[in-house]
Amino acid sequence: MSYEYLFSPISIKGLYFKNRIVMPPMATNFGIVTDQSIAYYSKRALGGVGSIIIEGTPAHLFRNKNFQERLKLLADSIHKSGANVFVQLTIRSNPQPRKDVTEIPIDEIESYIEDFVYAGKVCLEAGFDGVEPHGAHGFIMNQFFSPIFNRRNDDYGGDVYRRMRFALDVIRGLKSVANDRFLILYRHTPVEWKDGGYSLEDTILFARELKKEGLDILDVSPSTAPGSYDYGALAREVKKQVGIPVIMVGKMYVPDLADSKIREGYADFVAIGRTLLSDPFLPKKIQDGRFDLINSCRQCNIKCHGYLRRRIPISCVVNPSVGREFLERGSWSRELR
Numbered sequence: 591m592s593y594e595y596l597f598s599p600i601s602i603k604g605l606y607f608k609n610r611i612v613m614p615p616m617a618t619n620f621g622i623v624t625d626q627s628i629a630y631y632s633k634r635a636l637g638g639v640g641s642i643i644i645e646g647t648p649a650h651l652f653r654n655k656n657f658q659e660r661l662k663l664l665a666d667s668i669h670k671s672g673a674n675v676f677v678q679l680t681i682r683s684n685p686q687p688r689k690d691v692t693e694i695p696i697d698e699i700e701s702y703i704e705d706f707v708y709a710g711k712v713c714l715e716a717g718f719d720g721v722e723p724h725g726a727h728g729f730i731m732n733q734f735f736s737p738i739f740n741r742r743n744d745d746y747g748g749d750v751y752r753r754m755r756f757a758l759d760v761i762r763g764l765k766s767v768a769n770d771r772f773l774i775l776y777r778h779t780p781v782e783w784k785d786g787g788y789s790l791e792d793t794i795l796f797a798r799e800l801k802k803e804g805l806d807i808l809d810v811s812p813s814t815a816p817g818s819y820d821y822g823a824l825a826r827e828v829k830k831q832v833g834i835p836v837i838m839v840g841k842m843y844v845p846d847l848a849d850s851k852i853r854e855g856y857a858d859f860v861a862i863g864r865t866l867l868s869d870p871f872l873p874k875k876i877q878d879g880r881f882d883l884i885n886s887c888r889q890c891n892i893k894c895h896g897y898l899r900r901r902i903p904i905s906c907v908v909n910p911s912v913g914r915e916f917l918e919r920g921s922w923s924r925e926l927r
């Protein structure tokens with residue numbers, strides 16, 4: 591099997607993607623622009639992934655001059671290693687303190703929007719290919735869209751259109767500083783799996799408005815879906831009904847499955863998270879047919895999610911090199927033999 595769909599190139603606006611495999615944002619606790627982080631991401635770029643979305647990064651950090659200078663090193667290193675690079679933008683810290691969106695004053699909302707737009711400008715100047723506001727997984731931006739969390743009765747809450755306003759303001763602001771090669775993504779959880787939560791129909795309305803604002807790619811991430819759920823089905827529905835390029839994500843660790851999702855039109859991109867922790871060279875190994883060499887993820891969550899919960903740097907039970915890439919640069923290519 592050649593996995594021709596997974597490895598078929600695509601262009602969105604002025605940006606070329608060599609394949610459809612995306613590394614989704616995954617918090618590491620390595621620091622975003624440290625040598626440790628740069629080596630960790632660059633190794634995965636060298637391993638053949640088409641695009642990397644850097645882990646959730648608080649937008650206000652981009653105002654720091656030292657951070658800005660180091661960002662360029664991160665973008666350059668990933669580009670040189672062969673992948674496109676985006677950054678996921680969050681509000682404040684990630685995981686965020688669960689501040690009730692109903693209580694946030696308007697001037698604070700406006701300051702969040704300014705932070706996002708400023709961060710977008712900095713990323714463009716640092717050479718990134720785009721940014722992705724994090725509107726998924728129950729964090730603050732997602733809570734604005736939720737009828738459960740958002741009980742405001744002003745421009746940012748009430749009916750479904752007012753609940754999407756915060757995200758639309760952010761996307762409009764980011765588009766105003768972007769050029770044709772700098773893409774704006776948005777990560778969204780398509781269904782709120784709770785009584786009284788938003789539905790897929792609400793998400794379709796939202797995605798249509800995001801598209802009108804010029805959103806380039808919707809990253810559909812049903813993180814809290816019941817275990818056996820078909821993760822791609824929701825992405826496919828959004829793609830079909832809205833006609834916007836989508837990324838799907840979740841347990842795409844079998845190459846045949848990932849390829850079939852592109853072939854069958856579920857999504858334009860497939861994000862592979864934990865399996866790129868367990869094996870940075872996964873895309874190259876799939877392309878070369880070296881399945882014997884793949885270091886498979888066990889879906890155990892012990893050293894990735896587990897370490898995050900303990901607030902320590904992540905690792906992986908089958909790949910102790912995670913986080914040690916900067917110490918082992920000379921030996922990276924040995925893993926391909």
Ligand SMILES: Cc1cc2nc3c(=O)[nH]c(=O)nc-3n(C[C@H](O)[C@H](O)[C@H](O)COP(=O)(O)O)c2cc1C
Pocket residue numbers: 614615616617618645646678684724726727777811813839840841842861862863864865894895898904
């Ligand atoms: C250690 C770890 C950290 C994560 N951090 C983020 C994050 O910062 N932002 C985000 O949107 N998703 C985050 N995720 C979710 C992943 O992006 C992805 O959606 C999830 O792991 C499912 O994909 P997979 O089954 O291929 O691993 C994280 C996942 C892991 C394992």
Ligand code: SF4
Pocket residue numbers: 864865867868886887888889890891892893894895905906907908909
């Ligand atoms: S710790 Fe377990 S779940 Fe996490 S990446 Fe490694 S094998 Fe996969």
